[in-house]
Amino acid sequence: MDQNRQGARASYVALAVFVAGWILLPSAVRRLNREAFVEFQAPALHLVGKSRDLATFWEKKSRSSEELVAAGRDLARINAALEIKLKGMEDIRRENTRLREVTRYNVPADYLSVVARVATRDSSSWWQRIVIRKGRNDGIRPGAPVVFGDTVVGRVTAVHLTTSEVDLVTSPGFRCTAYLEGDDQNRIVLINGVAANSLGTAKARVSVIPYDYLLPAGTPARVTTTGMGGVFPSGLTLGYLDGGAYATQVGNFKESLLVPSRDLYNLQEVSVLVPIIQTPGEALMQGDQFQ
Amino acid sequence: MGWAWLILLLATYPWLLGADLASDTLASSSLVVFVSGTCLIAPSRRLKRWQCVLFAAGLGFLFEARRPIPDGTLALTLVAVAIFLSSNRPLLRSTPRMLQGAAIVNVAACLVWYLAAAFAADAPAVGAAGHLFGQLLLAGIVGTLGLVPVALTQNAAMDRLGVPPASEQP
DSSP states (O other): OHHHHHHHHHHHHHHHHHHHHHHHSOHHHHHHHHHHHHHHHHHHHHHHHHHHHHHHHHHHHTSOHHHHHHHHHHHHHHHHHHHHHHHHHHHHHHHHHHHHHHHTOOOOOOEEEEEEEEEEEEEOSSOEEEEESOOGGGTOOTTOEEEETTEEEEEEEEEOSSOEEEEETTSTTOEEEEEETTOTTOOOEEEEEOOOOSSSOOOEEEEEEETTOOOOSSSOOEEEEOOTTSSSOTTOEEEEEEEEEEEOSSSSEEEEEEEOSSOGGGOSEEEEEEESSOOHHHHHTTSTTOO | OTTHHHHHHHHHHHHHHHHHHHHHHTGGGTOOOOOTTGGGHHHHHHSOHHHHHHHHHHHHHHHHTTSOSOTTHHHHHHHHHHHHHHHOGGGGSSHHHHHHHHHHHHHHHHHHHHHHHHHHOOSOOTTHHHHHHHHHHHHHHHHHHHHHHHHHHHHHHHHHHTOOOOOSOO
């Protein structure tokens, strides 16, 4: 019994020494340890994601041929309508390029779109994340914006060999600038995720809303990205203002909540917009603070 | 067998993955299904102390790997719990005691990672008490209900590895 007690005491002392050593260790060692455990779990996440895809495949394969014919017909109609729009866009693009050349306007960052399947979602008060099945091997870099259609999903915070972690718009670590629909002067507001302290849908906070800003009547105000800061392209939808805006304690500005325009926890696939040329924001994100 | 802790960790991993998938389903409610504390109970009765320590560290690091929690917080907490439990095996001598132990360890470990994440987060914790209570309640329920299937898997693995059975008497 005494031997057991002595052994326990020695173990506690060893643990205390190890804790002290762990705190003093260079952060690179701790990051290497974390990376090793992430890579250990990556194959299981891929397996889970691929199993889901297989289940969806068989579910779709069981549909009747009449349903498939109807879906094909609908798609053909949508394609025809989109082709007409695309031709119109091509004219606008040429005109845009010509005007940029005439005015010597700075060309916005070009992005390479990498489509990725969602492997898993993870959410608590302090983080709202998804893990996607594309990583460093596919050219994804930390800080790259993640979108679905024209909707912002979040931003890549950690990149591993074959997987990446994406902080959602509602995650407390997320920040960006935005414009509000109905504000003719295009004044900038700030968006930042907030800790989710209820069991309901997570929301982000919209702050620095000008005091004289009035919500458009009838429809919820759309919140779009500004394109400033070089992370998100401009004009992407972040979400909608939730109800009214309330005055802050100081009273110079108003605040409100942002509801994401899509259910971020039901996405199956997203696009990562990897800047072709590395932006200054990305370089900043490669420090220790992003794990 | 020296590598018993590693093989046991691999045998336990499907339960951790299952918990992650359950968290995926509950993602819209911002709750995490946490079972790492429960997974520590059965090995604490049978593995040698050093093996138990390595097993606990592995459990902790697996949970922390993809989450913004300060490095090593949960792993080192579980190691301390593993030392305590493997030094006081009579505390876990019967199934009701193991169930109590699973609930307590799981809730305590959940509290540790929640507070560590709050410490690391740069957002204010206004009104987090209610959510913390819900998270701890879930950890307690999952810890208690999950013990039997997890312990059955782990005991089967330890039997195959030739780890001596736990004494039922104090």
